[in-house]
Amino acid sequence: MAVGQCDFPEMHEVAGISLGTACAGIKQTVKDDLLVIAMAEHASCAAVFTQNAFCAAPVHVAKANLAQAPRWLLVNSGNANAGTGGQGMQDALFTCASLADVVGGAPVQVLPFSTGVIGQPLPVDKIKAALPAAVDNLSQANWANAARAIMTTDTFPKGASAVITLDGQTITLTGISKGAGMIQPNMATMLGFIATDAKIDQTLLQNCLALAVEQSFNRITVDGDTSTNDACVLMASGASLAPEILAGTAHYRLFADAVMRVCKRLAELIIRDGEGATKLIRIVVSGALDDDEAVLVAKTIAHSPLVKTAFFASDPNWGRILAAVGRAGVENMVLEDVQIYLAEVCIVRNGGRAEDYTEEAGQRVMDQEEITVTVKLGRGNAVQEVLTCDFSYDYVKINAEYRT
Amino acid sequence: MAVGQCDFPEMHEVAGISLGTACAGIKQTVKDDLLVIAMAEHASCAAVFTQNAFCAAPVHVAKANLAQAPRWLLVNSGNANAGTGGQGMQDALFTCASLADVVGGAPVQVLPFSTGVIGQPLPVDKIKAALPAAVDNLSQANWANAARAIMTTDTFPKGASAVITLDGQTITLTGISKGAGMIQPNMATMLGFIATDAKIDQTLLQNCLALAVEQSFNRITVDGDTSTNDACVLMASGASLAPEILAGTAHYRLFADAVMRVCKRLAELIIRDGEGATKLIRIVVSGALDDDEAVLVAKTIAHSPLVKTAFFASDPNWGRILAAVGRAGVENMVLEDVQIYLAEVCIVRNGGRAEDYTEEAGQRVMDQEEITVTVKLGRGNAVQEVLTCDFSYDYVKINAEYRT
Numbered sequence: 001m002a003v004g005q006c007d008f009p010e011m012h013e014v015a016g017i018s019l020g021t022a023c024a025g026i027k028q029t030v031k032d033d034l035l036v037i038a039m040a041e042h043a044s045c046a047a048v049f050t051q052n053a054f055c056a057a058p059v060h061v062a063k064a065n066l067a068q069a070p071r072w073l074l075v076n077s078g079n080a081n082a083g084t085g086g087q088g089m090q091d092a093l094f095t096c097a098s099l100a101d102v103v104g105g106a107p108v109q110v111l112p113f114s115t116g117v118i119g120q121p122l123p124v125d126k127i128k129a130a131l132p133a134a135v136d137n138l139s140q141a142n143w144a145n146a147a148r149a150i151m152t153t154d155t156f157p158k159g160a161s162a163v164i165t166l167d168g169q170t171i172t173l174t175g176i177s178k179g180a181g182m183i184q185p186n187m188a189t190m191l192g193f194i195a196t197d198a199k200i201d202q203t204l205l206q207n208c209l210a211l212a213v214e215q216s217f218n219r220i221t222v223d224g225d226t227s228t229n230d231a232c233v234l235m236a237s238g239a240s241l242a243p244e245i246l247a248g249t250a251h252y253r254l255f256a257d258a259v260m261r262v263c264k265r266l267a268e269l270i271i272r273d274g275e276g277a278t279k280l281i282r283i284v285v286s287g288a289l290d291d292d293e294a295v296l297v298a299k300t301i302a303h304s305p306l307v308k309t310a311f312f313a314s315d316p317n318w319g320r321i322l323a324a325v326g327r328a329g330v331e332n333m334v335l336e337d338v339q340i341y342l343a344e345v346c347i348v349r350n351g352g353r354a355e356d357y358t359e360e361a362g363q364r365v366m367d368q369e370e371i372t373v374t375v376k377l378g379r380g381n382a383v384q385e386v387l388t389c390d391f392s393y394d395y396v397k398i399n400a401e402y403r404t
Numbered sequence: 405m406a407v408g409q410c411d412f413p414e415m416h417e418v419a420g421i422s423l424g425t426a427c428a429g430i431k432q433t434v435k436d437d438l439l440v441i442a443m444a445e446h447a448s449c450a451a452v453f454t455q456n457a458f459c460a461a462p463v464h465v466a467k468a469n470l471a472q473a474p475r476w477l478l479v480n481s482g483n484a485n486a487g488t489g490g491q492g493m494q495d496a497l498f499t500c501a502s503l504a505d506v507v508g509g510a511p512v513q514v515l516p517f518s519t520g521v522i523g524q525p526l527p528v529d530k531i532k533a534a535l536p537a538a539v540d541n542l543s544q545a546n547w548a549n550a551a552r553a554i555m556t557t558d559t560f561p562k563g564a565s566a567v568i569t570l571d572g573q574t575i576t577l578t579g580i581s582k583g584a585g586m587i588q589p590n591m592a593t594m595l596g597f598i599a600t601d602a603k604i605d606q607t608l609l610q611n612c613l614a615l616a617v618e619q620s621f622n623r624i625t626v627d628g629d630t631s632t633n634d635a636c637v638l639m640a641s642g643a644s645l646a647p648e649i650l651a652g653t654a655h656y657r658l659f660a661d662a663v664m665r666v667c668k669r670l671a672e673l674i675i676r677d678g679e680g681a682t683k684l685i686r687i688v689v690s691g692a693l694d695d696d697e698a699v700l701v702a703k704t705i706a707h708s709p710l711v712k713t714a715f716f717a718s719d720p721n722w723g724r725i726l727a728a729v730g731r732a733g734v735e736n737m738v739l740e741d742v743q744i745y746l747a748e749v750c751i752v753r754n755g756g757r758a759e760d761y762t763e764e765a766g767q768r769v770m771d772q773e774e775i776t777v778t779v780k781l782g783r784g785n786a787v788q789e790v791l792t793c794d795f796s797y798d799y800v801k802i803n804a805e806y807r808t
Binding site: 051052053054055082083084085086087088117118119227228305306309310312313315318319320322323325326327328330333335336348350351352353391392393395396397399400401 | 456486488521523632709713717727730731732739742797799800
């Protein structure tokens with residue numbers, strides 16, 4: 001169930017980046033499940049990958065090929081090709097070679113991505129058979145089809161698009177993501193593909209993406225499960241007439257801001273589509289000694305089933321938030337210095353319930369669909385924000401009944 | 405709902421330890437909610453407390469008084485006296501002074517414990533008024549009443565009792581615990597009180613308890629929330645005719661084993677009463693480099709809502725267990741070396757699904773009420789075990805509806 005405004009936006013085309021989809025029938029035959037993205041020659045390509053120690057076969061291949069000036073992305077939904085042993089690696093390489101055959105490139109120029117069920121062999125023959133159709137319909141206008149092709153348990157396609165102007169010339173940024181929470185039932189979860197026509201070298205593009213992901217996709221959680229297949233790619237075709245973006249310039253800052261905005265929107269859409277979610281919860285921790293401390297406290301709150309079930313029930317149960325802050329593992333934290341707010345309503349101050357707090361004021365905030373919790377630690381100046389959703393009957397239902 | 409065999413056992417009386425209960429009407433007036441435990445003069449008393457940074461007022465007082473040769477424990481259910489600021493500390497001290505008045509002792513000889521709702525003022529007048537009745541019925545035979553008096557959302561009273569023989573003389577160990585999971589809805593959770601008639605000095609008793617708690621109460625989890633009030637106490641009256649227990653002796657090892665057994669049973673009963681639990685899950689991680697690594701992997705599995713909802717659904721969804729092992733944060737883990745078993749059934753081997761695994765074999769294990777998951781890391785010789793329960797609709801219901 002989508003929380004809030006999640007309509008698919010106008011997607012500005014990105015010169016030098018084209019997309020083609022097809023239905024390979026990997027897990028179902030209702031919608032396209034195969035996506036090919038082709039980049040212009042000399043495009044730069046940056047990517048970040050899951051930190052799960054057991055990353056899937058396609059992640060290993062994509063990591064290795066990233067240094068080989070990739071020209072094509074090959075994405076399938078319906079099967080994660082994870083937990084598939086040596087066969088999985090062969091299968092990932094086979095699909096890259098199959099696409100290279102069709103487009104006339106080298107297999108190492110293909111980055112493979114898979115998302116879906118873990119532990120089942122990838123049906124490589126179905127994928128190979130569908131590749132010509134996907135390549136045939138490569139088009140710069142295909143973003144909406146691409147967003148649908150990578151969906152698994154997502155309830156809506158996810159896109160974001162932005163245009164900035166540098167020296168009178170436009171630069172376009174357009175991206176898609178998939179994922180219905182960091183957790184997926186037996187699925188390997190989150191993918192993001194973002195394209196721009198900016199001219200920018202690979203190293204700077206990689207730095208820019210790493211920073212943006214850290215503040216967007218790495219700041220969302222349904223319950224902290226990191227999948228075996230998470231990946232986010234940023235492609236830069238160089239087709240824009242705007243000057244090349246160089247490190248340390250005002251142009252870079254404008255560009256990096258736009259990348260950040262697109263990433264944050266794509267990440268937020270994943271939480272708005274969180275499994276069973278009925279509420280979007282923004283947890284802001286300020287007054288921390290450093291960013292790591294702020295994130296640690298925010299994620300401890302965001303992962304607490306106690307806190308999440310209270311939000312589902314619209315119950316202003318501040319004791320649960322306070323207990324989560326206390327067990328976050330921050331050394332020498334002083335209870336008397338901590339303040340907790342629900343939206344603008346102060347609920348905890350001076351080591352206990354704020355003297356002016358009323359259940360009615362708390363209830364008014366909790367009844368809303370989007371809620372900001374602010375925790376002021378009173379220790380320093382670092383501020384960080386984490387997005388999460390509540391924990392509902394439907395969460396249990398979706399995850400308990402997934403394979404039945 | 406109790407999972408498996410949870411009947412209240414025969415509780416051997418402990419010479420030199422007497423218990424008295426009363427109904428103070430703190431949150432309800434249906435059952436006793438006040439417990440006084442009196443120790444013989446010269447008894448030793450050991451205790452371990454919550455590691456939550458925001459521990460409750462009574463925890464602060466009990467920690468301080470532990471060094472003052474305590475003679476009495478004062479326990480209330482229905483109110484945690486946590487998140488209550490400076491007033492909470494005054495209230496804890498007031499109840500200690502009130503009990504000292506009744507029994508003719510010093511306030512510093514009382515250790516206070518509270519469990520129940522967070523953030524509400526402790527009704528000290530009700531407690532003071534009920535203390536004479538609790539002291540009046542102090543008796544060595546009162547263990548069952550004591551176990552009921554400390555219950556909050558527990559669905560059954562929890563006890564364990566053991567007798568060992570040293571040099572032809574018996575030593576008795578009898579204890580009670582409360583808690584319906586490490587998580588409690590707005591509650592401050594787990595308490596354990598264990599008594600023995602052994603002669604043993606305080607330092608050795610403290611070491612013995614710390615070791616036992618580490619392997620019992622610290623190895624259970626519903627979802628990793630550590631409450632603000634957790635505490636476990638081990639009292640030794642010295643009334644047994646057995647010789648004093650000294651460090652490094654065979655007698656000490658026998659005694660420590662018995663303490664461990666009682667603690668493990670009391671801890672296991674908490675999981676069997678876990679909120680909404682329908683299954684008991686024993687997670688054994690072997691082949692770890694050290695104990696910390698084994699516990700880290702076991703707890704990552706135990707905390708995963710994906711794994712817990714799969715157990716609720718009796719779904720042998722091994723991909724979720726594998727993904728949890730992979731994200732546990734163990735460096736340089738090799739997927740190909742990891743084996744995962746459901747009971748005796750090998751499900752993961754050589755980096756993927758075991759070639760001889762069948763869904764039917766996995767399903768037979770999952771259909772049982774008590775399930776052992778074994779993860780062999782293939783890195784070293786350390787083995788650790790963690791107990792947890794599944795994650796059901798009732799878990800969400802209990803925690804979402806607690807205050808309605």
